[in-house]
Amino acid sequence: MTFLFPNYQRKPIELVSGKGCMVTDQSGKQYLDLTSGIGVSSLGHQHPLLTKALKQQVDKIWHTSNLYTNSLQEAVAEKLANHKDYVAFFCNSGTEANEAALKLAKKATGRNKILSFHQSFHGRTYGAMSLTGQSSIQQGFGEMLGEVAYFPFNDIEEIADNLNQEVAAVIVELIQGESGIHVAYKGWIKELYKLCKKQGILFIVDEVQTGIGRTGSLFAYEQYDIEPDIITSAKALANGLPLGAMLGKQSLAQTFSPGSHGSTFGGNPLALSVACQVLDLVQTPEIQENIQQRSLQFFNGLQQISSKKIIDIRGKGLMIGIELTDSLVLTQVMNQLEKHGVLTLRAGKNVLRLLPPLTISQAEVAKALEIIEEVLAG
Ligand SMILES: Cc1ncc(COP(=O)(O)O)c(C=O)c1O
Numbered sequence: 001m002t003f004l005f006p007n008y009q010r011k012p013i014e015l016v017s018g019k020g021c022m023v024t025d026q027s028g029k030q031y032l033d034l035t036s037g038i039g040v041s042s043l044g045h046q047h048p049l050l051t052k053a054l055k056q057q058v059d060k061i062w063h064t065s066n067l068y069t070n071s072l073q074e075a076v077a078e079k080l081a082n083h084k085d086y087v088a089f090f091c092n093s094g095t096e097a098n099e100a101a102l103k104l105a106k107k108a109t110g111r112n113k114i115l116s117f118h119q120s121f122h123g124r125t126y127g128a129m130s131l132t133g134q135s136s137i138q139q140g141f142g143e144m145l146g147e148v149a150y151f152p153f154n155d156i157e158e159i160a161d162n163l164n165q166e167v168a169a170v171i172v173e174l175i176q177g178e179s180g181i182h183v184a185y186k187g188w189i190k191e192l193y194k195l196c197k198k199q200g201i202l203f204i205v206d207e208v209q210t211g212i213g214r215t216g217s218l219f220a221y222e223q224y225d226i227e228p229d230i231i232t233s234a235k236a237l238a239n240g241l242p243l244g245a246m247l248g249k250q251s252l253a254q255t256f257s258p259g260s261h262g263s264t265f266g267g268n269p270l271a272l273s274v275a276c277q278v279l280d281l282v283q284t285p286e287i288q289e290n291i292q293q294r295s296l297q298f299f300n301g302l303q304q305i306s307s308k309k310i311i312d313i314r315g316k317g318l319m320i321g322i323e324l325t326d327s328l329v330l331t332q333v334m335n336q337l338e339k340h341g342v343l344t345l346r347a348g349k350n351v352l353r354l355l356p357p358l359t360i361s362q363a364e365v366a367k368a369l370e371i372i373e374e375v376l377a378g
Contacts, residue, residue: 011338018045021357021364023343031343032368034356038345039177039209039319042236043281044357050239050274050281057273064269066262072272076245079279082218084227086247089256090267094208094234095123097244098171100261101230102127104248105169105202108255113167114145115201117153119348121178122171122206131171134179154188156195163195169202169230174220177209180348181314181321186224193226202229202252208244209319212236213282213358216291216317223316239278243271282358291317291358294365298354301369307376309333311350320354321347322372336375342368 013025021044023033036042043050064070077088089100106112114131116122122131129138130145138144151159153176163170170192176182196203205228210220214236221228229252234244244266248256281287295317302313302322312323324330327349334352337344347353356368 013338020044020046021360029341031338031341032364032371033343034354034368035343035345036236036355036357037240039214039235039355041240042212042214042355042358043239043278043287044359047239047281047359049277053273053277054241054270057270060269062268062270063265065264066267070267070269070272072269072276073267076267076272076275076279077247079276080233080245080247085250086231087250087253089246089248089261090272091234091244091246091263092242092265092271093123093244094206094232095125095128095244096263096266097208097232097234097246098122098128098131098206099125100246101169101171101204101206101232101248102131103261104230104246104252104255105204107260108252109168109200109202111166111168112147114148115159115162115167115170116148116150117172117176118150119153119176119179119182120150120171120173120206121176122173123208153182154185156188156191159192160195163199163201165199167199167201169204170196171204171206173206173210174224175210175215175316175319177319177353178347180323180351181319181353183314183316184224189224189226193224193228204228204230204232206232208232208234209355212278213287213291214317214319214355216288216295218279218283220316237278238271238275241271241274243267243275287358290360294318294356294358294360294362295320297362297365298369301365302372305369305373305376307373309376318354318356318358318360322352322354324350324352326350333375336378337371340371340375342371 015023017024116131118133120133122128130148133150174184205221207219211233229249231247237243309324314321330350345353
C-alpha cells in the first residue's frame with residue numbers, strides 16, 4: 001500500500017544522510033554519489049558554508065512575499081548576471097523558469113512561434129512540456145501548444161529556412177541532458193545565434209542542467225561566444241533548496257511590467273541565502289580548478305576502459321555520458337554499480353550519465369573509475 005502516485009520508478013533504497021560526495025541509505029550502506037540528486041547538490045551534501053548560510057537565514061525570516069524589497073534577490077541576480085546586462089525573475093524550478101521565458105519571449109516580440117529541438121527536455125508543465133521535443137513525454141496529455149515546432153539538433157539546414165519574423169524565440173540546451181548528453185557544436189550554435197539576431201528572434205538557452213559550474217564555467221553559454229537573450233536556471237542554483245531563475249537582457253525588463261508575471265514562493269529568502277553562497281563558491285579558483293582536473297581525470301580514465309559495452313563517451317566538465325550498447329545493458333550496469341556502492345543516472349535509452357558533485361576529490365574519481373571499469377569489463 002502506498003499513498004503516492006506511481007509516477008516515479010523508485011528504488012527500494014532511501015537515502016537518509018549525506019556528507020560531501022557520500023550518501024548513506026536506511027541500512028547504513030554508503031554510496032559514492034555520482035548523481036548529485038540529478039545535478040542539484042553540486043557542491044556536495046552538507047557543505048558547511050551552505051549549512052551555515054541556511055541556518056542563519058532560518059533564524060531571521062523564512063518568507064516575505066514579493067510585495068517587499070528583497071536585497072537577497074538583488075544580490076543573487078547580480079551574481080547570476082556575472083558582469084553582463086541581465087535582470088532576473090525568480091521562481092522555484094526549471095520548468096517554471098522555462099514558462100517565464102516562454103511568456104517573456106512572446107510578449108516582448110509580439111510573435112507567437114517558438115522553435116525547439118528533437119530530443120530536448122524543458123520540463124513538465126504545459127508550456128515547458130510543449131517545448132520538449134520528445135513525444136514520449138507528451139503522450140496522453142492531449143494537445144500541446146500548437147505554435148512550437150521541433151528541428152534536428154546540431155543541424156542548421158532545416159531550421160535555417162524557418163527562422164523568419166513570425167518566430168518569437170528559439171530555445172536550446174547546449175548539452176541535451178535528459179536525452180543522452182548530446183553536446184551542441186559551437187559552430188552550429190554561433191550560426192543559429194547569428195541567424196536569430198538577423199530576424200529579431202530571441203535566443204533562449206536552457207541552462208537548468210548545464211548551469212552553475214557544471215560544464216566548467218558558471219553557464220555553458222560562456223564557452224560558445226554568444227550572449228543569449230534569455231537564460232533559464234534551476235537545479236544546482238541553491239544546492240537542493242527549490243530555486244529557479246530566468247535571466248533576460250536588460251532591454252527585455254519592461255516587458256515584465258508590474259502584474260505581468262509572478263510566483264508566491266519564487267525567490268524565497270531560505271533558498272536565496274544558500275544560492276548567494278553557491279554562486280560565490282562555484283566561482284572560486286579552487287572549485288574551477290577541481291572541475292577542470294576531475295573532468296580530465298574522468299574522461300581520460302573512461303577512454304582507457306576497454307569494454308564492448310561502450311559505444312561513445314561524451315560531455316563537458318562534470319556532465320558526462322557513456323553511451324552503452326542498449327538499455328538492458330545500461331540497467332544491468334547501473335544495478336551492478338549500485339551494488340558496488342556507486343550511484344549513477346540514466347539518460348535517454350542507453351546512456352549512463354554521471355553528474356558528480358563539483359567538489360569530488362581525486363581519490364573519489366579514481367575509486368569511481370575503478371568500479372566502473374570492473375563493472376563494464378564484466
Ligand atoms: C534542461 C532542463 N530543463 C528543464 C528541466 C526541468 O526542471 P525541473 O524538474 O526543476 O522543473 C530539466 C530537468 O531535468 C532539465 O534538465
